[in-house]
Amino acid sequence: MLRMRSFLPPLLFTLAYAGVSLGVTNSYYQLILTLVPVWAVFGLSWNLLSGYTGLISFGHAAFFGIGAYATALGQIYFNISPWLLIPIAAMLGGIAGLLIGFPTFRLQGHYFALAMLAYPLAILYVFEWLGFQEVTLPIKRDAPIAYMQFADPHIYTLLGLAIMLATIVLTQVIERSRFGIALLAIKQNEAAAEAAGINTLAWKLRAIMLSGAIAAAIGGFYAQVLLVVTPQSVFGMLVSAQALTVAMFGGVGTVWGPVIGSVILIPLAEILHAEAGARIPGIQGVIFGLAIVCVILLAPEGLFWKLRDLLRKRTASKATVSDATETAAAANVTALKPAARQGAATGQVVLEVRNLSRSFGGLKAVQDVSFRLHKNEILGIIGPNGAGKTTLFNLLNGFLKPSQGEVLIDGRDMSGQRPHVICEAGVGRTFQVMRPFLRMSILDNVVVGAYVRARSDEEARKMAADAVVRVGLSAVADRIAGELSTKELRLMELARAIAGRPRILLLDETLAGLGHSEADEVVAVIQQLARDGMTIAIIEHTMQAMVRLVDSFLVLDHGAVITEGLPEVVTRDSRVIEAYLGKKWVGHVAN
């Protein structure tokens, strides 16, 4: 649950800002003081989608403009009060978010950004074509309060501040919830997020709907403040750029970013426009352009993160850096397989693969692979580079769809299902190339994996904390993933994979990049997981560790199974020695 004290800074900031604005009597400066929270809220709405998911929107003016026009036209044609029209505008913004998001989320990266650019421009031309070049809101002298038309401009500032405070608090609540964690995970690694059980499309759609609703609501309020709406002023390029600029300047992916950006840039741009706008037309665009260039050069993630990193560095250099890891739970690698697990390979079948194949063009990466994984078994998957091991895992966890064949989990055919569905069915995985969420703490990284099973935020945190203890990382649980060593990252990925309590764990080269003793620590953790009842399939090239760890081997070459069976049999098989282990291994075994 969100701690109450995190509400305090935005509340104090809002009160201080309100105090200052009440002391200002000049109506022009008063208008600027109203525009700051307006653009801050618009920046916050952009941030909710783009800052947290990393999907950059160049077209947020689409939502802003829909809100502004809905509020204006609703008064002109239906005489509805803006107190009602602004919530209606928010609803329309949410619906527009859904309609825009659904097709556009098929695109990624730059393609998504460019596609988003098209929406406000297209709508702008439609409104111009419809003849809404300049829409003036009707003046309601008889009922100014009912129509949000105040003689005292301070009231607009206070209303803008109230909307800003509400948006900040909403964003803070989201940040700490399953919603925010899902968005951050998507931003940092969408594939890893899917594999950890997050339905990425559903969360992205929720984000764009909420973002669109907030942008439209503040667009409606903006129309009410200025009492005139033109297509360029609400759908124009500069409007979309403004949301992006205030957030990028202040800091993306944090509530404070758009607020900081707006407080600095909006007065600067407005005052320069008033002072020098006649001599230098478009000075506002120049200010925003310069702000972006400065940010790119000096603080690519925005002022907030730059300042926070500087502060962190200072405190980190003062504190003694404790040894990052406590020794993994059971640090001594068990020389032999524990008695309790002997014979595991004869238990109930939890994963069955039947004639699985996958081709890339003419290349048969996985060919007609069949095997069974029994409850509580550790299966080692080995083979030379390019043998198809990772492709096999990608087929098992849904990253790839098979060309043919079946994957049965507990007897249920799951072939071709999306990764988060397979994760929900009880399959966790780690990656050969690690996919940590670098800006998040270890605990938050692991929480991402817990949500697949947890019913509440508290339960997810508990399950994550439990997983962190099981891999021996509790001493560093609050550290940012970007500060960790390779071993700690490997253990963290392991914790994320087990946090959702899977029954089957797919480990892809979990020992890669580790020294001997580090590998031993990780092997000890894996052995403990197996002792606790986990069923594991592991891809690994470190054969010394593998022969101590696994119950049986599956050997792949050129995508096909060349043999499978007990380690002592497989490692003496001439086909395996020839294709993978090599003559050196024979010498090693003989010694």
Ligand SMILES: Nc1ncnc2c1ncn2[C@@H]1O[C@H](COP(=O)(O)OP(=O)(O)OP(=O)(O)O)[C@@H](O)[C@H]1O
């Ligand atoms: N998305 C893809 N498109 C085209 N070819 C691919 C794709 N993914 C894998 N391959 C090819 O499929 C074959 C099997 O690759 P895969 O990564 O599964 O091998 P591997 O056994 O995991 O190798 P390594 O031990 O080096 O990780 C390789 O020839 C690889 O180049």
